[in-house]
Amino acid sequence: MTIEERRARDRTARRRLITSTARSIAEKEGWDAVTTRRLSTEIEYSQPVIYKHFASLDEITDAVALEGFEELAIALRKARLAAAADGAVGAVARTYAAFATDAPALYDAMFVISTRLPFGAHSPTALSVAFAEMRAAIAPRVGGEDVDVLTEVLWAALHGLVVLDRAGRIEQGRLDDRIDVIVNRLVVDAS
Known part of the structure; x- marks a missing residue:
């Protein structure tokens, strides 16, 4: 060396x-x-x-957030690949919620705290890979709908549920029920 x-x-x-x-x-x-x-x-x-x-604490927080996106992508991929095709969206959604619940400060660095990380077309690779895993789960189940928009809606809905649940702003203990509603409304019967 x-x-x-x-x-x-x-x-x-x-x-x-x-x-x-x-x-x-x-x-x-x-x-x-x-x-x-x-x-x-x-x-x-x-x-x-x-x-x-x-250079700053913000840069440290951004680095932590990127690590979080890498971990989230891995977790979503494992959930997607382990589930049956018709259960992949639910498995990915539950994994996302569990990830946010199990590591709230990490989740905050990724989504709640102000960050300099670009989202959208110029997202860092780690964030794009996490989005791609969620997209891969939902793509076969959306019929003729715009898969990117539906993936964004799924992500946004899950984020909203997680944040509201953590803050005690919605009835506790019903997160899985709410995830089922989101998944069942977004996916279509592939048969």
């Missing part, structure tokens, strides 16, 4: 340590608790070392 390769590996490891520590603090105490001072204390690196890897 060359010196440059070792330095690159060490730099990647430090970046990963910073993002995983930020994520851990946020999951335990919320994103307001994530500061460069707190991170430097937790990882035992000076604040200038953190700023050598990330």
Whole structure:
């Protein structure tokens, strides 16, 4: 291994340590608790070392969000591939909701906290892959409808349900029922 390769590996490891520590603090105490001072204390690196890897806390949050999109894409793919064709949309929808519920601070970094990540046509690869997994589940079940629009509607509806459920703004314990309504209204009988 060359010196440059070792330095690159060490730099990647430090970046990963910073993002995983930020994520851990946020999951335990919320994103307001994530500061460069707190991170430097937790990882035992000076604040200038953190700023050598990330220009700002926003950049750290964006990096955490990208990690989240990668994890979400993997989870959605596993759910889609494990389900029967006619159950893929429901499996993906439930996986999405479970992902958001199981890691609320990560989900917030991805969708709630203001971010500089572009959504839409210029989305980062990780976000596009997550969208593609949801699209792959719904595409065979939408008949002649616009699959991209229906995928966006599914994503938006699930996001709304998750946020409202987490905030206690809708009756608790009925998330699966609501997911069934969304899935049953969006998909058509393929037979």
